[in-house]
Amino acid sequence: MANKLLLIHEKALRFGLDLRGKSESFRAIHIWDDEYYRMQKYSLKRLVFIYETLLELPLEIIHGNTLDILMEQNLDHIVIPYSGDEALKNLFSEIEKIKTVHYLSEACFVNLDRTVEFKRFFKYWNQAKKTAFLNNGDRCA
Amino acid sequence: MSVLKRHFDNRNDLIAYVKELAPWAEGDASKILGGQRECKKRLTALDAIKYGKTRNYGNGSVSMLSPYISHGVITLNEVRNHVVKDSNDQKSIETFIRELGWRDFWSRFAENNKCFLWNDVEDYKTGYASDDYQEEVPEDILVGDTGIACIDAFIGDLVNTGYVHNHARMYLASYIVHFRQVKWQAGARWFLSHLLDGDVASNNFSWQWIASTFSNKPYFFNLENVDRYFNGIVDTTPSRNRVLDASYPTLHNRLFPNLELQNG
Ligand SMILES: Cc1cc2nc3c(=O)[nH]c(=O)nc-3n(C[C@H](O)[C@H](O)[C@H](O)COP(=O)(O)OP(=O)(O)OC[C@H]3O[C@@H](n4cnc5c(N)ncnc54)[C@H](O)[C@@H]3O)c2cc1C
Numbered sequence: 001m002a003n004k005l006l007l008i009h010e011k012a013l014r015f016g017l018d019l020r021g022k023s024e025s026f027r028a029i030h031i032w033d034d035e036y037y038r039m040q041k042y043s044l045k046r047l048v049f050i051y052e053t054l055l056e057l058p059l060e061i062i063h064g065n066t067l068d069i070l071m072e073q074n075l076d077h078i079v080i081p082y083s084g085d086e087a088l089k090n091l092f093s094e095i096e097k098i099k100t101v102h103y104l105s106e107a108c109f110v111n112l113d114r115t116v117e118f119k120r121f122f123k124y125w126n127q128a129k130k131t132a133f134l135n136n137g138d139r140c141a
Numbered sequence: 142m143s144v145l146k147r148h149f150d151n152r153n154d155l156i157a158y159v160k161e162l163a164p165w166a167e168g169d170a171s172k173i174l175g176g177q178r179e180c181k182k183r184l185t186a187l188d189a190i191k192y193g194k195t196r197n198y199g200n201g202s203v204s205m206l207s208p209y210i211s212h213g214v215i216t217l218n219e220v221r222n223h224v225v226k227d228s229n230d231q232k233s234i235e236t237f238i239r240e241l242g243w244r245d246f247w248s249r250f251a252e253n254n255k256c257f258l259w260n261d262v263e264d265y266k267t268g269y270a271s272d273d274y275q276e277e278v279p280e281d282i283l284v285g286d287t288g289i290a291c292i293d294a295f296i297g298d299l300v301n302t303g304y305v306h307n308h309a310r311m312y313l314a315s316y317i318v319h320f321r322q323v324k325w326q327a328g329a330r331w332f333l334s335h336l337l338d339g340d341v342a343s344n345n346f347s348w349q350w351i352a353s354t355f356s357n358k359p360y361f362f363n364l365e366n367v368d369r370y371f372n373g374i375v376d377t378t379p380s381r382n383r384v385l386d387a388s389y390p391t392l393h394n395r396l397f398p399n400l401e402l403q404n405g
Contacts, residue, residue, distance in 0.1 A: 010212060011211070012213035013212045013214050014177065014214050014215065014216075032145055032162065034163065037163060038163070041333070041334050042163075042334075043167050043168045044166040044168050044170055045168055045170055045171040045302075045335070046303065046336075046339065047159050047166050048155065048156055048159050048170040048171070048175070049171065049173065049174075049208060049303075049337050051175070052152075052155060052175030052176055053214055055147055055149075055176070056176045056177050057177075060144055061145040061146075062143070062144055062145070063145050064142040064143070068142070083213075084248055084342070085340075085341065086251075086341060106213070106216055107218040108218065109216075109217040109218055109221065109241065109242070109245045110242070112249075114249060114252065114253075117253055117254075118250070121242075121243065124242070124249070125239060125242055125246075128242050128246075129238075129239075129242075132242055133231050133234075133235075133238060135222050135226065136218060136222060137218060137221070
């Protein structure tokens with residue numbers, strides 16, 4: 001029996017998601033949330049692309065409002081692949097009000113402190129290129 | 142709450158199903174396919190060395206991975222790992238890896254500067270203030286009927302497939318902001334409503350880069366440049382692209398009359 005719920009959103013449509021090696025079992029779902037998609041003003045092109053990609057993933061596609069559906073689930077812990085996308089971040093904060101959320105972070109691209117700010121690309125690249133050519137970006141700190 | 146269908150006889154049935162789920166969604170489906178398998182195909186076909194030499198050309202060896210990267214089907218890390226594993230010459234793959242870096246750069250900047258996603262990072266460096274620009278994208282652009290053959294062709298790509306070559310995105314954004322004096326925000330919103338890879342950080346900061354609100358000068362182009370990179374792909378006949386058919390100094394003086402004049 002699954003004891004954690006993995007919520008796959010439209011910015012993390014992939015298998016694996018760093019779950020390998022984790023002992024818990026997961027039930028994976030995608031919530032097809034009309035209101036959310038409508039607010040993003042996604043075109044039919046994009047919605048078809050998303051649905052087509054979902055069909056290759058081992059998950060259930062559930063139709064309805066994200067918060068209502070999560071509320072109905074018995075599982076307290078929800079695992080969500082993190083995304084820096086603003087609309088998703090807003091949704092994540094709403095979910096945090098009703099469930100305990102554990103975020104899966106995406107493997108990094110380069111070994112650079114995310115809080116250091118570069119206002120021009122060349123300044124970023126001067127630092128980034130030190131690990132950008134390494135497998136796994138030298139496993140990024 | 143209901144569980145949605147996972148099996149379809151063919152793609153048309155899938156498209157009809159999604160249309161029923163989202164009757165409000167505009168347009169038709171793209172011919173670009175979603176899915177991990179399709180993404181893998183593109184990754185396998187990627188030639189990062191050839192990319193470095195041809196990426197600016199309309200028929201260059203670009204990866205077309207962006208819709209998959211934007212939806213997390215594949216990560217920047219995985220794409221990079223795939224490219225570096227086959228290479229023992231960093232120089233030859235540098236252009237490709239650096240382009241991946243642009244996406245990382247924009248996303249980092251967005252994370253720390255949410256307020257700039259929809260606001261000017263800096264002032265325009267065009268001799269105009271933000272208020273001088275129109276709020277909406279004009280109708281002739283929305284419907285791809287500007288009368289400029291190459292621009293209308295690029296708009297066709299955007300609207301029909303949701304994918305536009307990077308160089309063509311630059312031309313379109315520059316045309317909208319500098320030739321038509323439209324706020325970058327309006328153009329960015331329009332792009333996001335069509336692009337399969339639509340990503341607020343990469344999109345909006347790229348628009349700001351073109352507009353000059355997140356770069357040192359405005360990006361503009363002329364017909365000669367389009368002809369050099371897209372000859373045979375779009376119609377670059379001068380009579381069908383008159384507005385763009387001028388030298389750089391002439392266009393500079395026309396588009397930015399408040400800046401120092403350039404001689405040509
Ligand atoms: C006005 C404008 C709007 C844009 N909007 C978006 C957008 O919404 N989403 C988006 O992903 N990209 C955007 N870009 C960046 C770039 O045009 C696309 O990422 C690229 O054209 C996608 O095609 P490709 O996968 O064949 O790229 P390739 O040239 O093969 O590059 C490989 C990957 O590197 C990344 N990349 C390459 N160039 C850039 C760049 N300049 N900025 C950021 N990432 C880059 C992308 O993830 C891309 O898939 C925009 C550029 C401009 C000028």
